[in-house]
Amino acid sequence: MPPRSRPASGYHGVRARPSGRFDAEIRSGDERIRLGTFDTAHEAARAYDAVAWRLGRSRRAMNFHDVWTREQVEQLVPPPVITRKQQRRQRELEQRLLIAERDEALRLEWARQFPGDVAATEAFYT
Numbered sequence: 001m002p003p004r005s006r007p008a009s010g011y012h013g014v015r016a017r018p019s020g021r022f023d024a025e026i027r028s029g030d031e032r033i034r035l036g037t038f039d040t041a042h043e044a045a046r047a048y049d050a051v052a053w054r055l056g057r058s059r060r061a062m063n064f065h066d067v068w069t070r071e072q073v074e075q076l077v078p079p080p081v082i083t084r085k086q087q088r089r090q091r092e093l094e095q096r097l098l099i100a101e102r103d104e105a106l107r108l109e110w111a112r113q114f115p116g117d118v119a120a121t122e123a124f125y126t
Contacts, residue, residue: 011045011063013052024048028055 009016015023024035024044038044045063052062059065111118
C-alpha cells in the first residue's frame with residue numbers, strides 16, 4: 001500500500017481554515033476527536049502528536065519523530081486557550097451541578113425523616 005499523502009498544511013491531522021488558523025483532529029476508530037484551533041500549523045501538529053502518543057499510535061503516524069517521552073509531548077503542546085465565555089459556561093455548569101447535588105441530598109434526607117410521606121406519594125401515583 002503506498003504511503004498516504006500529507007494534507008495541504010503539511011501535517012497529519014491538521015487542516016487550514018479560511019481564517020488563517022489551523023484545526024487539528026484525530027480519528028479513534030469511527031470517532032473523530034477534535035483537538036482545537038491553533039494559530040500555527042506547527043502547534044496543531046504538536047497537539048495531534050500528543051494525542052496520537054496517548055492513543056498508542058506508531059511513531060510513523062506522527063508528524064514529528066523527535067519526541068521520546070510523554071513529558072516531552074506535554075512540554076511541546078501549547079496550553080489550550082480558554083475564552084471568558086467558556087469559563088463562564090463552565091462555572092454555570094458547576095453551579096447547576098452543585099444545586100442538583102444539594103437537591104438530591106435534601107430529598108434523601110426528607111425521605112429518611114418522613115417515610116410516610118414517601119409512601120403516600122407513591123400510592124398517589126400508582
